[in-house]
Amino acid sequence: MTDYTIKHIENESRFIIINDANKEMGKLFYLLDGQDTLIIDSVVVNPAYGGKGLGSKLVTEALKYVKEKNYSVKSTCSFANKFL
Numbered sequence: 001m002t003d004y005t006i007k008h009i010e011n012e013s014r015f016i017i018i019n020d021a022n023k024e025m026g027k028l029f030y031l032l033d034g035q036d037t038l039i040i041d042s043v044v045v046n047p048a049y050g051g052k053g054l055g056s057k058l059v060t061e062a063l064k065y066v067k068e069k070n071y072s073v074k075s076t077c078s079f080a081n082k083f084l
Contacts, residue, residue, distance in 0.1 A: 015030075025054055026043070033074070036070070038062070038072075038073050040076070043077055059083045
C-alpha cells in the first residue's frame with residue numbers, strides 16, 4: 001500500500017488521510033456537541049483506495065483524539081459505529 005499520513009484539520013472538524021503524492025484518500029467528519037462530546041458524522045474513502053482499511057485508520061485516529069481530550073464519543077455513521 002502507498003505510504004500515507006493522517007492529518008487533523010481541527011478548524012474544519014475533520015481528519016484526512018493523504019498519500020505521499022499529497023492526494024486525499026479519505027476523510028472523517030465530526031461535530032462537537034458542547035465541550036466534551038465528539039460525534040463522528042461520516043467516514044468517506046475514495047473508491048480508488050477502498051478495501052485497504054483506510055476508513056478504520058481514520059476512525060482509530062479520531063478515537064485517539066477523543067481519548068487525548070477526555071471527550072465522550074457518539075456516532076451517526078454506521079461504519080464508525082462498529083468501533084464504539
